[in-house]
Amino acid sequence: MSTSLACSSGATSLWQIEHFMRVMMKILLALLILFGSYSTARAAGMGNDLLVECNLVVKNADGGAMTSDQYQKAAHCLGIVEGVRDTLNLWQRDSKDSHFSTAHCTCTPDDVSNLQAVRVVLKYLQDNPDILHYSNTVLIALALQKAYPCKT
Numbered sequence: 001m002s003t004s005l006a007c008s009s010g011a012t013s014l015w016q017i018e019h020f021m022r023v024m025m026k027i028l029l030a031l032l033i034l035f036g037s038y039s040t041a042r043a044a045g046m047g048n049d050l051l052v053e054c055n056l057v058v059k060n061a062d063g064g065a066m067t068s069d070q071y072q073k074a075a076h077c078l079g080i081v082e083g084v085r086d087t088l089n090l091w092q093r094d095s096k097d098s099h100f101s102t103a104h105c106t107c108t109p110d111d112v113s114n115l116q117a118v119r120v121v122l123k124y125l126q127d128n129p130d131i132l133h134y135s136n137t138v139l140i141a142l143a144l145q146k147a148y149p150c151k152t
Contacts, residue, residue, distance in 0.1 A: 045080075047125055047132030047139045053077035054122040061115055081121055082114045084140040106141075107150040120147045 056074040060066055066074065088106045108117070124143030125132065131139065 045076075045136040047134055047136065050077060050080075050136045050139060051122070051125045051132065054081070054118050054125065057115070057118045058122060077118060077121075078114060080136055081118050081140055084137050085114070085117050085144060088141060088144060106144045106148045108144060108148040112148070117144065120144065 053073040054077040056066060056070050057077050060071075060074055085106070085108060089108055121140050121143040124146060125139060131142075134142075
């Protein structure tokens, strides 16, 4: 399959339709993660839980001892932060060539580790206790958007 397209007479190619559908699916996934979690926030986890979990990540990174239960909670924080971060970065990358807004995107530098992202999220949670009733995914997205906004 050739990657260069020559569209004559305004016809839409199959590749263009497939690309559009892939972008739409990624955006839909990001929207579900970011905004769909409001209605299922209790099941998905809340900011108070995330605060405890991410504190454990930092405790372990700084050399503190933990129980196996604490390791599980820390692993949850690491996983969800990385998942939301990857989704936001993917959304931002795919929206550059589309008509979709990048207002909710992040532009995280490539050299930011997941541990550093967790520290950013933890600081945001500590600085904003009034919104800890939001779901984990929303809080992570807000923290990363604040720390790594895209330059327009």
